[in-house]
Amino acid sequence: MTSDGRAVELADRAWRTAEADEADAVVQVEESGFARFAGSEVHQPTLISDESITLRVVRDGKVGCAVTNRTDDEGLREMARRAAEAADSAPPDPGYAGLQPPAPVADVAGYDEDTAGLTPEEQAALAAEAIEAAPEYGLYGYFTSGLTETAIASSTGHSVSQRMTDASVLAIAASDDASGYAEATSWKAGDLDPAACGREAAEKAARTRGATEIEAGTHAAILEPYAFSELLWYFGFSSLSALSCLEGRSYLSGRLGEKLFHESFTLIDDGLDPEGMPKAFDLEGVPKQRVTLVEQGVAKDVVWDRRTAKRAGEGHESTGHALTAPAQGFGPLPLNLSVAGGDVPTPKLPERVGDGIYVTRLHYLGVVDPREGIITGMTRDGTFKIEGGKVTKPLVNLRFTTSFPKLVEGILGLSEEVVLVNRSDYYDERYPFGTRVPAIATSAFTIVGTGSGPGL
Numbered sequence: 001m002t003s004d005g006r007a008v009e010l011a012d013r014a015w016r017t018a019e020a021d022e023a024d025a026v027v028q029v030e031e032s033g034f035a036r037f038a039g040s041e042v043h044q045p046t047l048i049s050d051e052s053i054t055l056r057v058v059r060d061g062k063v064g065c066a067v068t069n070r071t072d073d074e075g076l077r078e079m080a081r082r083a084a085e086a087a088d089s090a091p092p093d094p095g096y097a098g099l100q101p102p103a104p105v106a107d108v109a110g111y112d113e114d115t116a117g118l119t120p121e122e123q124a125a126l127a128a129e130a131i132e133a134a135p136e137y138g139l140y141g142y143f144t145s146g147l148t149e150t151a152i153a154s155s156t157g158h159s160v161s162q163r164m165t166d167a168s169v170l171a172i173a174a175s176d177d178a179s180g181y182a183e184a185t186s187w188k189a190g191d192l193d194p195a196a197c198g199r200e201a202a203e204k205a206a207r208t209r210g211a212t213e214i215e216a217g218t219h220a221a222i223l224e225p226y227a228f229s230e231l232l233w234y235f236g237f238s239s240l241s242a243l244s245c246l247e248g249r250s251y252l253s254g255r256l257g258e259k260l261f262h263e264s265f266t267l268i269d270d271g272l273d274p275e276g277m278p279k280a281f282d283l284e285g286v287p288k289q290r291v292t293l294v295e296q297g298v299a300k301d302v303v304w305d306r307r308t309a310k311r312a313g314e315g316h317e318s319t320g321h322a323l324t325a326p327a328q329g330f331g332p333l334p335l336n337l338s339v340a341g342g343d344v345p346t347p348k349l350p351e352r353v354g355d356g357i358y359v360t361r362l363h364y365l366g367v368v369d370p371r372e373g374i375i376t377g378m379t380r381d382g383t384f385k386i387e388g389g390k391v392t393k394p395l396v397n398l399r400f401t402t403s404f405p406k407l408v409e410g411i412l413g414l415s416e417e418v419v420l421v422n423r424s425d426y427y428d429e430r431y432p433f434g435t436r437v438p439a440i441a442t443s444a445f446t447i448v449g450t451g452s453g454p455g456l
Contacts (some may be wrong), residue, residue, distance in 0.1 A: 005091045007151035010053060015153055017080040020057035020087070024099050024154030026324050027282055028052045028429045032146025033120050034208045035127035042127050047120060048146075052429050056325040058099075061092040065325040094169040095305035100285040102158045109274035115165035115189040116147040126194050130171050133198030134393055137173035137205055141197075141305065144168055145189050148430050152285035162280050166432035168422045169194045172381060173201035179454040180204025181361045181381035183377040185422035187277060199384055204360060204382040208454040211394040214447065220356030220412065221445035222349050229421035229435045230340075231361040231375060232267075235404040236268040236334045238370035240269075240293055241309035242316075243331025245446045250253065251373040251405055252299050262278065262411035267294040268305055271320065276336050276420060280372075281320060286319035293334070305332035335423070338436040342414025351389040352413040352441040357398070358391050359445070368401060376401040378451055397451040401425045403444070410443035 014025035034046040056065045057080070064087030068079040118126075127143040144167065151161035167189035173180045182200035184192045215224040223231070239337040244250040269281040271288035280287050283304055292300050304312075304422035307323035308331060320375075344352065348385070360382030376399075383395045415438040423434045 006051070006160070007149040008153065008159065010051065011151040011153035012159065014053050014055050014076055014079070015155060017076045018055060018057045018193065019080065019084055022058040022099055022155050022422050024056050024152060024285070026054040027151045030146060030430045031145065031151040032430055033123045034117070034142055034144045034426075035120075035123040036142040037127050037131055038140050040131045040132075045120060045124060048430075050429070053079065053360050054324045055079050056081045056328065057087050058096065059084060059087040059200065061096070062087045062090045063093045063096050063325070064088070064090055067326065069120055079454040089399050095307050095311060097310035099154045099156045100306070101156050101160050105160050105280040105287045106272055108162070108272055108278035108280045110162070110164045110278035112165045112190070115145055115167050115187065118145045118189060119141045126169070126189070126204070128178060130169055130194035130198035134171070134194035134202035135174045137175055137178070137202050139198060139201070140171040140172045140174060143194055144426065145433070146430050148432070150283075150431070152281070152283070154285065155177070158285050160281050160285050162433060164277070166277060166424070167192055168424070169197050171197045171201040173198070173205040174456050178205040178208045178451065179381045179456070180206070180208060181226065185420055187432070190208070196385070201218060205454070207384070208382060208394045211396045213450045213451045214395055214398065216447050216449055218442070218444055218446045220353045220386075220443050222353055222356070222358045222439060222441050224360050224439050225419040225421050225437045226361045227359045227379070228250060228437045228440050229423070230365060231404055231407070232337055232339065232373050232435055232437060233423055234365050234367055235373055236337055238367045240302050240334045240439045242302045242304045242312065244310060244370065244426040245302045246308060249370050250302070252302060253371070256299050256301065260405060261294055261297040261408045263297040264342055264411050264414055265294055265297050266406050268292050268338050269321070269334040269336050270338055271336040273336065273338060273420040273436070276338065277434050277435055279336065282318075282322045282326045284318070286318045286320040286322060291319050291334075303332045303334045308332060335433040339414070339418070339438060341416050341418040341438040344413040344415055344441070346415040346417055346439055348388050349413055349415060349439055349441045350391055353386050354389055356386045357395065357445070357447070374401065375404055381454065394454065396453045398447045399449040400446060401448045401453055402446040406444045407442045412443055414440040414441075415417040415439040
């Protein structure tokens, strides 16, 4: 895979094509590959080469945008025509906060030459490493790596770009009556060990046979980083955005400055962190800032974009968390969440729980009540009973409807190790991000019923 800085040139060409008072363009260029596997066979290799342009124009105080994958002159002119037509048919936008003026952005990590250069054959070989490490099960999942370049240019003279690499491996070891899960992600493929993921998934699956049920109720629990990351992402989406906070939908609405969580809980959003998936700027071109959201249990802030900062006034500024123009109705999003680790070695966490449950992974999540931080879903691919401070017999998949704030208020311990968990879904333009989280032991994880047993 290669990238020649074409994104910068495209962004500049795109905004200059617009007939508008102001205009900016976001270009996302992707070269990536997927080696998917099922039943321990690589069966669906996918190669993607894509260039996507989002053009935003402002005409007489009205904003319009258009998106295209056509990058020739005719394609850019047609995109500019559609954006202008959208602006002309829109009402004036009082929330529009102007385009980002020229500003320097930080030099960040996040690009690895070896990852950028992985061939399809090498991606398939890395997938095969995971498969070969779990010969006793059918293994399902993928290895993927990609090179992306994001560039933003505008009529203000602001022009920024960044090249990023990312790689992930996911493995589910499964049979008719067993299933186990593992994954790993990094911006350096060399940091990943696909065979270790295959072994972890297989070892977990072997322990899930003969699963039993458990009574509904609020239980002490350990959530592995995979599970904790999932809950945190849904809470972040619904409660850590300035838009949801301003509109009274967030758990933090009216509560900033209050101690809401256990004192061991510190949460930041840091797009500059080299241990995560670093970003120098957001999709408006605003330089990324490190935002302390919760400090030792006290709610401190939410993330902002230019639109919400203007709405709030009182000196608020964007923290560099905007999405592209078509998605700004969601508000700013915290895409680089990180929870500080604790002082407990991971194997010792069950001792903090005593009796409870152990959860590897969650799925089918949904936000029930964002104002109270209540989230529902199911456990899967490795749920166990904890008895006397030890992980013991397997449990069937469990249905939960639990309060994330209560879960974090009831922390019994956090693991020393902090893990980067992939949050990209790969359905749209590739834009790698993830959360850095420890495993968590809590006194408050609410089970509302049981589901199917582990397995296919």
